[in-house]
Amino acid sequence: MQSVISAIIALGALIFIHELGHFIFAKWFGVGVDKFSLGFGPKLIGKKVGETEYLISAFPLGGYVKMVGEGEDAELADTDKARSFAGKPPLQRIVIVAAGPVFNLFFAYLIFIVVYMIGVPAATTRIGEVVKDKPAARAGIQPKDLVTAINGKLVNRWEDLSGTIVESKGQPVELQVQRGKETLTFRVTPEKRTAKNLLGDVVTTPVLGIVSAGEIVIDHFGPVEAFVKGSIQTWNVIEITVLSLVKLVERAIPLETIGGPIMIVKMAGQQAAEGSVSFLAFVALLSINLGILNLLPVPILDGGHLFFYFWELVFRKPISAKAREIAQQVGLVLLIGLMVLAFYNDIARYFMAQNQ
Template identity: 45%
Template structure:
């Protein structure tokens, strides 16, 4: 925004930096009905294009934000990410796991004869067990044992701080991790899944903020974003890259909102 400071024209496109470098934008030929154009320019101006073409042009920016995130996540998954193993770190007193004989240091090998090796796998099975009996195969001091127990409904808080009921055994993971690497095809789909998950969580957060169930402070602002980016750089390259993908998703969502000056407002009227 503001007066032009520096730039360069390549072909028919003028690239430049303004005095107030807050965000970025593209001014298209004939985007405003007040623009004075020659007959030739008017025919290829933005406002003269078919509605679907205009939608494609305007949506390209936000869609690239999502594509960037997918590619970044895919690269991260191919390089490898640390994931918690299925080793038990602690057992809550009086919990189903405690009563069923599970001990700290046990390694869960399978649940209902389905092999598991990372914590996310076994946690998903337990949460979706609906209180049904589980056959849990463990490795304890190089001895294989089968235990049978049922998860119980426990009240906990979700990522939005809301009280929810979920099935738990009363176990937590140890700090042991392994590096999980995916092939390019798996990594690409995992990148799509991660991007969709973050998009969904962000949209739910916006809705809850509008409903007054979530403080606007939780969404942060430019200063908070800069602070978080600086912190991620200090933590290492991978956390910083992950944060950039996360930020790209949020920018894509914000740009699609039907707010004046944003792409979402233009899409609403095409």
Template identity: 40%
Template sequence: MENAAETLVKVFYAVVAFGILIFFHELGHFLMAKLMGVKVLTFALGFATKLLKVKVGETEYAVCAVPLGGYVKMLGEDYEDEIPPEDLPRAFSSQSVWRRFLIVFAGPAFNLLLAVGVVSSLHLGEVPFIPPRVQEVLEGSPAAEAGLKQGDEILEVDGRPIKRFQDLREKIIESDGADLQLSVLREGSRLKLVVTPRLKMELSPYGDEIRLWQIGIVPVGEIRFERFGPLEALAQGFQWTWEKSWFTVKTLGRLLTGRESIKNIGSPLLIGAEAAKQAEHGLASYFSFIAFVSVILAVMNLLPIPVLDGSHLLFFLVEAVTGRPMSKKFLGAAQYVGIAILVCIMAWALYRDLDRFYWKAKQAEKPAISEEAPQAPAQDTRP
């Protein structure tokens, strides 16, 4: 049972993670609006009651009670706003469709840039890694069936070079069971092998069923180091962010087509708990997790669900093609539909998280099973 201090530390790490994610998203909207000359009325982290606020120039900066979002309020953002004639050129609604598009798109873009920056920073200097060399091939595994042997080093997967065992693991996970073409170095010779990952279902610490694609190998315990300069580190950041973005898109596709269970959806509660858990493994793991969630938020915000940035971008594109904005009546109705969709998703995610934490708590209450052999009953010595 954790004490109050441990709980506070976990809450701290969770709140900081949300703060970073929200801040960068809203910062994108804010900076692009300023760049376009739009008057920004409020820059807020969180929702509901403003706990702290200060006005600098024409903008009020605030920290609100509920740290699960944020907003940038611009003049003329709501088409029903009354705008003084002298401020009309600086109203959001007065901007061209492409300028409005850029202001809205900047939010998700900054989430992606956050991921690039974090991952690039983690790659600066000497980075340790485990090479994709095989220590053991499990009997009866896909790797054994494909002909992999102890000592083999995997150089390429589907024609793409890999250097780390983690790269191989990610390729296997993302394969979704499709054949993988391997280029293998064995005793100085290169071989071509084909391996088909096998699905294994496991339980997460929260009781969720996790789909794991595996080929059945154990890597060597060797640690190698690779040095990255600033440009190489930046390239790694962009590559990682692109791969995680595409992985998120594919995961959403599996959810929509039923190939991924909607039971795996989580709310901010799960994100906060996982952020605190990653912090226990060190700052590198913590910020890597923040980078991954930042990518997910960027992709999610680009979905064309009313209220999210993606719907605004879609409406702007329609306006650019048709030459006229969407009607206020349509936008109002879409707003209500979007809110209803998001409330349903959040309610389901919250229910799933409460169920997860209840399951985990029940598991913790179970008595530990001793691994000692049971004692033989005492011999009856009665006459």
């Protein structure tokens, strides 16, 4: 039950933020909004405020903002044309449609800033395991040693330690180690290890043959530093998300890794159980994924609509109704196929877990 509630909170927040982007800029440009719905399908509850009816609908996997004149071929009254979505210039329509995904990206950015201010877990440079017959073992490094400096540069986090080793490009490094009350120095030449990374690329990296002890501390950051780190983290996640999509198309990442609602529910529960920071970071990750996916130039998604409006902006005329209809049908088939694949993967993973 906790997993379901966590997933509803996460998805509800992301859907609300996404639709809020569309809503705010529609109002900004004078477009009438008939409905603002969290979810699709039959109305569960709703309240009309002014011209807009605010709804919570039965199926929570999405939402919509219904604007005056949006997707309507019927003639509108002159008073409605001035405040209809279809009656606005292409550039304004582009901004209204793009606002949803952009709000998701910005929301993730704000979450990461908050996460860094609350405090993020980080591993110290305490060594938990020294792999036999690897460079560190041959040099005399032992488990429980605490690395305090590399090449004269102080280090106190495992991320900095591993990053410095990678930057060495296989050249010898000098490790200063605290062992009990002793301070020892070791000169170690990393060896090259070739393996596939998360994106399916074969990479070669220098390694010493040491494993973190998993000694965790919480790092807190002030607003300025959190702003910088939040910016970097947001960009890194966006970059990884885009690269992952490219690798999926190239089949470097197997399609079996695609997850659906069941996987989201399970992960939401796991992250919520680990604490507020883990759950917030998970929501930020989902928000970026939602934003990027919606920007893909697939008809029926925001990115597909953006393609149509950019076409109209450049060529001074809209795409024909027939071409748009065909494109949207293709987009719908692709989206349904993706949903079926995601559900299939979720179910397959569930039964595999049950049989283990």
